[in-house]
Amino acid sequence: MTIKGNSNFRIIIYNSEFYSNFINRSIWSSFLSPHLNKFGNEHPESKDALLKWYQVTNVADWRNYHDLKTTFNSIDAVGNNRYVFNIKGNQYRLIALIIFETRTLFILFVGTHEDFNKIIADKIEYKK
Secondary structure, three states, rough: OEEOOOOOOOEEOOOOHHHHOOOOOHHHHHHHOHHHHHHHHHHHHHHHHHHHHHHHHHHHOOOOOHHHHHHHHOOOEOOOOOOEEEEOOOOOEEEEEEEEOOOOEEEEEEEEHHHHOOOOOOOOOOOO
């Protein structure tokens, strides 16, 4: 599912649980439906930080890792075009696969720091 709008980057949420109820919704409900909304409800202190991340990313004009690092100085490149964003002061992590050439970002994972420690960030893949 691609989030459309006045964005420079195509943001694709890469899990079928994320897709429903996207059309004609506010940015927040669109971005967080339904899996991320569930995450936000379980971790309500994450909602504002996730929304801010989305708003910044949606209008980003990144051409390479250096540009990305300028916007998010705590970003970590973990290999295989995967990047780890610290959300809300590193309480949460978001993993995205970013293809700069096509200006596309795939959200692969959002979770707590503890959840993040249980996965292999550079190997996380699309799940249907």
